[in-house]
Amino acid sequence: MAIYHCTTKTVNRSSGRTAVASMAYRAGEKLEDKRTGLTHDFTRKDGVAHTEIVSNLNIEIDRSQLWNLAEQSENRKDARTAREWVIALPDELDADQRKDLAKAFATALVDRYGVIADLAIHEPSKGGNDKNHHAHIMLTTRKAELDPENNLTLTTKAEIELSNAKRKSLGMGTTQDEIKQIRETWANLANHALERAGIQEKIDHRSYADQNNGLQATIHEGTKVTQLRRKGIDTEISRFNDNVKQQNAQQLDQQKQQKESVLQRGLNRVDQGFDQWQKNQETKRLELERQAEMKRQQELDKQRAEQALRKASQKLSRGGMSL
Incomplete structure (x- = not known):
């Protein structure tokens, strides 16, 4: 049965993580972190079914350049350099349908915040009978733009990265409210994909107390x-x-x-x-x-x-x- 799972967490220097290393691991690639001088090689990692960078800039974006830029755009030792969303992809869908669904959600995030998304779809682990197809979507914490020379730049912080105090001063809801809305967006996209595939089952982003679930x-x-x-x-x-x-x-x-x-x-x-x-x-x-x-x-x-x-x-x- 389809599983609802949509969570978010951040990549923070204070926890010892970097955007370059995190994305190298999720994409199964070899990336050099120019800020630290370390090379992160995960080319032997299994289970990466698909990777893709999603943006609205209509340019080809290099993964290494993107995440090095994300690191270089922050000066604080405890800086937040990326945000990750993890979603469970319905096993009822085939590989192409899961890819289209994951990309649709990544595109929704890009459209909402004006950032760049890096998508990595992972297959279930070998040797197991689980069906945990899932995707990792890494977002830049800053909005992406092109300078006059058509070079990629990261500018102001995306709205979801603002403090609740700042959001309140701008007449916005809390970050928690924002996350709830995105969780609902994911449920709607997934249910639409299931429906198009002729599958009656639905997922629900709401808590059980809000659902008419027969209890x-x-x-x-x-x-x-x-x-x-x-x-x-x-x-x-x-x-x-x-x-x-x-x-x-x-x-x-x-x-x-x-x-x-x-x-x-x-x-x-x-x-x-x-x-x-x-x-x-x-x-x-x-x-x-x-x-x-x-x-x-x-x-x-x-x-x-x-x-x-x-x-x-x-x-x-x-x-x-x-x-």
């Missing part, structure tokens, strides 16, 4: 029952409602776990793999620094030895001449 309804308690409840006095109605709520909660938890556990396992493997890679990179970096320090010390010792030898030779020469 048992509670009885209206009214003023008297509410007043008694506040005083700690149980009634037949309040006890019935509490029992219904408990049963509904258990049923919802079971449904939620069944729908999301498969996808979450796949997403966790992505995060765990990337975190382990970062640890390995740090270990390699420290080892290279240690080797460089040893080499520097050896060179220094060699220079000191040569200087001492020259001084000894000069002293012998002066002693020989005096004789």
Whole structure:
């Protein structure tokens, strides 16, 4: 059955992540981070079904150039350099339909914020029976434009990246409200794609409490029952409602776990793999620094030895001449 999953998180320097490394991993490519000097090579990564950069600028955009520019556009040590959306792609659709759907959502984000989206579609992991087709969509946190020479530039922060205080001063809703709207956009796009494919099943972005999903309804308690409840006095109605709520909660938890556990396992493997890679990179970096320090010390010792030898030779020469 189709699983609803649409979440967002940010790429922050404060957490040790960079936009270049994150996109190299998701796209399964080799990218050089010009800010740090590190090269991130994930060309051996399996499961990347499709990658594509989506923008409204009508120019060809290089992935390395894009994410290096995103990094270079930020000066703060704790800067937010990218935003990622992760969506579950319905297994009921074929590969081309999933690609079209993921691109439609990426395009909707680009149109909404004026940014650039980098799309990477991942297949289910090999050796498993899960169906967690999903896509990672990395967005620039700044709006994308072309300068007079037709060069790509990143300008002001996109609206979703603004603080809630700033959004309020501009007459906008909160970031949380914004995310809810995007989650609804994804549900609408996915349901439209399922319908076009002749599939009756739908996904719903709303919480279970807002859905007409067949769960048992509670009885209206009214003023008297509410007043008694506040005083700690149980009634037949309040006890019935509490029992219904408990049963509904258990049923919802079971449904939620069944729908999301498969996808979450796949997403966790992505995060765990990337975190382990970062640890390995740090270990390699420290080892290279240690080797460089040893080499520097050896060179220094060699220079000191040569200087001492020259001084000894000069002293012998002066002693020989005096004789």
